[in-house]
Amino acid sequence: MTFNYEVDASVPEMAGRASTEFKSVLKQLGVSAKVIRRISIAMYEGEINMVIHANGGTITCQVDENQIEIVMADVGPGIPDLDLAMKAGWSTASPQARELGFGAGMGMPNMKKFSDEMEVETQIGVGTTLTLRFNLAA
Amino acid sequence: MKVSEIQKVLSAKQFNDVEEELSVDYGYSCDLMSDVLAFAQNNDVLLTGTVNPQVIRTCQMVDIRVIVFVRCKEPTQELIDQATKAGILLLGTHYSMYMASSLLYMAGLPGEEIENDF
Ligand SMILES: Nc1ncnc2c1ncn2[C@@H]1O[C@H](COP(=O)(O)OP(=O)(O)O)[C@@H](O)[C@H]1O
Ligand SMILES: [Mg+2]
Numbered sequence: 222m223t224f225n226y227e228v229d230a231s232v233p234e235m236a237g238r239a240s241t242e243f244k245s246v247l248k249q250l251g252v253s254a255k256v257i258r259r260i261s262i263a264m265y266e267g268e269i270n271m272v273i274h275a276n277g278g279t280i281t282c283q284v285d286e287n288q289i290e291i292v293m294a295d296v297g298p299g300i301p302d303l304d305l306a307m308k309a310g311w312s313t314a315s316p317q318a319r320e321l322g323f324g325a326g327m328g329m330p331n332m333k334k335f336s337d338e339m340e341v342e343t344q345i346g347v348g349t350t351l352t353l354r355f356n357l358a359a
Numbered sequence: 360m361k362v363s364e365i366q367k368v369l370s371a372k373q374f375n376d377v378e379e380e381l382s383v384d385y386g387y388s389c390d391l392m393s394d395v396l397a398f399a400q401n402n403d404v405l406l407t408g409t410v411n412p413q414v415i416r417t418c419q420m421v422d423i424r425v426i427v428f429v430r431c432k433e434p435t436q437e438l439i440d441q442a443t444k445a446g447i448l449l450l451g452t453h454y455s456m457y458m459a460s461s462l463l464y465m466a467g468l469p470g471e472e473i474e475n476d477f
Contacts, residue, residue, distance in 0.1 A: 234411075234412045236413065236416070237412075237413060237416030237417075237419075237420075240416070240420060241416060241419055241420075244419070244420065258420075258421065258422070261419075261420040261421070262396045262397075262420055262421065265396065265416065265417070265420045266393065266396065269413070320411065321392070321409075321411055321413045322390060322391055322392035322393075322395075322407075322409040322411065322413050322414060322417070323391075323392055323393060323413070325391045325393045325394060326393075327391070327393035327394060327396075327397060328393055331393055331396055331397050334397070
């Protein structure tokens with residue numbers, strides 16, 4: 222099963238809508254609460270980043286029997302130094318993003334921590350595609 | 360701890376109504392939403408000075424059902440409606456984050472255990 226979401230960065234108040242909707246899908250599918258929680262946290266951090274750093278984009282969630290894969294593709298500026306971006310505490314967030322309660326530089330580490338696999342493809346001036354995978358098999 | 364007790368301890372104002380009578384097992388106090396996402400593990404009440412739609416979204420992600428806005432911060436009607444739809448109860452207190460946390464702790468509400476990574 223595939224679920225697609227548009228992330229519109231021009232309405233920051235809406236950031237998190239995709240994660241909220243996918244969370245209720247997961248509940249309906251009967252995915253365990255523990256896994257739902259990890260997916261929600263990681264996906265929400267990714268969605269927020271698409272809004273505060275990257276002009277929005279699309280999220281594709283693929284639900285299979287043994288795995289859930291979430292691909293977040295944005296058309297933003299790309300990430301110049303990925304190692305730095307993965308470090309806890311590193312942030313280039315704007316004051317507006319900070320007012321929302323983000324910009325502590327914990328998003329990327331949180332996504333790593335709460336997913337089973339995380340891949341980042343990024344190109345300066347083109348965008349960033351982030352893939353998160355979660356195992357469902359016990 | 361029942362919400363009614365939280366209200367009493369913090370002389371809290373209630374901004375909306377939810378269907379069930381809610382109670383919490385732990386407290387977490389923070390303005391940073393990434394921090395809440397990372398560490399609020401249990402059935403927490405969130406004490407925060409951050410007032411915007413992302414606070415509600417964050418709580419939806421980690422199943423936090425009760426939020427206390429500290430230092431007399433007032434949510435907009437839009438925010439209140441968003442919370443009600445999400446089944447999240449909004450309270451407000453004049454106490455600072457430090458005082459509000461302390462009062463709840465003294466009343467018996469424990470805090471989240473954070474792993475010592477030093
Ligand atoms: N999708 C993205 N596009 C461009 N830059 C990004 C993206 N995601 C993350 N970054 C960069 O990586 C940094 C760290 O991200 P993160 O850990 O989520 O912290 P925060 O969002 O709080 O700044 C950001 O400040 C930003 O510079
Ligand atoms: Mg972030």
